[in-house]
Amino acid sequence: MHTDLDEQYDKIYRYCYMKLRHQQTAEDITQETFLRFLENKTYKDMGKEISYLYRIARNLCIDQIRKQKNEALSEELSGCMENIQERMAVHMDLRKAIKSLDAQEQELVFLRYVNELSVGKTAEILGISRFALYRKDRECLKKLKKEMEG
Template identity: 35%
Template sequence: MPSEESVVRRAIEADSQAFAQLYDEHFDKIYRYIYLKVGDRGEAEDLTQQVFLKALEAIGRYKWRSIPFSAWLFRIARNQVIDYLRKRTRQMTMVLDERIVSDGTDPVVVTERRLEVQELLANLEKLSPAQREVIYLRFIAELPIAEVAKTLGKSEGAVKALQYNAVVALRKIFFREENE
């Protein structure tokens, strides 16, 4: 199996198979990351599409040595989301209500999962923005520590500390809720 570096190099040379491979590998994570941040399936699809079109447009300028490919792609996604959220005027609480989960057809299962995801998102809102961003990139996008650090422009040590403190804070929130 070719390394990601060689796939990226072929994609830079406009090899459509290589680009399709990168797309396949990163699409779900990018979509999930955007969906949880914007809370609307249609908008998440549009933004995901834009991320890949922008990536295609800019891939000629991508340099492997300066940043891993997934971190580069997530930077594009993050900027798209920031740009989108800046323009959006709707309230976050409204958005949370719109969030739905699409992995099942059984309405009971879908409703249960929706509630779980909503609860999780409501709890994530209680974290600091930096902690929340690390949680999104680490547990939702599943990026390695080094790539989260590159995406956010922070040191690996800082990301480890943010990750640890965020989970400790979430654990306290969950524990408090269980005892209420």
């Protein structure tokens, strides 16, 4: 197998957490993702392990969101901050800016800048061409910059 599962586990967890905003649920979905991945031999032989992992995680997250549609999701704050007021203000501004993006744009930003996936992998996961990804990426960054400055 070509994919380092230990390295991918944390990235899939963060992806699930970004989608679900609930630690325990994200952990459960991440475990289920890897169980399903390991049960299926087909994609491993085709060299598309990472895309397949994200596809499984994405589908499981969508299913979970449908189940919890009316439940409030909680988010944890990260501890240990030097200047909590300034960091909270920046965090709130960034969160607001990210929420101004549509769901696909949010996913693009997460995959490219949080999980640091390549343009090719991100385009494959989102089901768009590399050219379309470059264009959307530039648009997203412009929107975020405008929101943060405004």
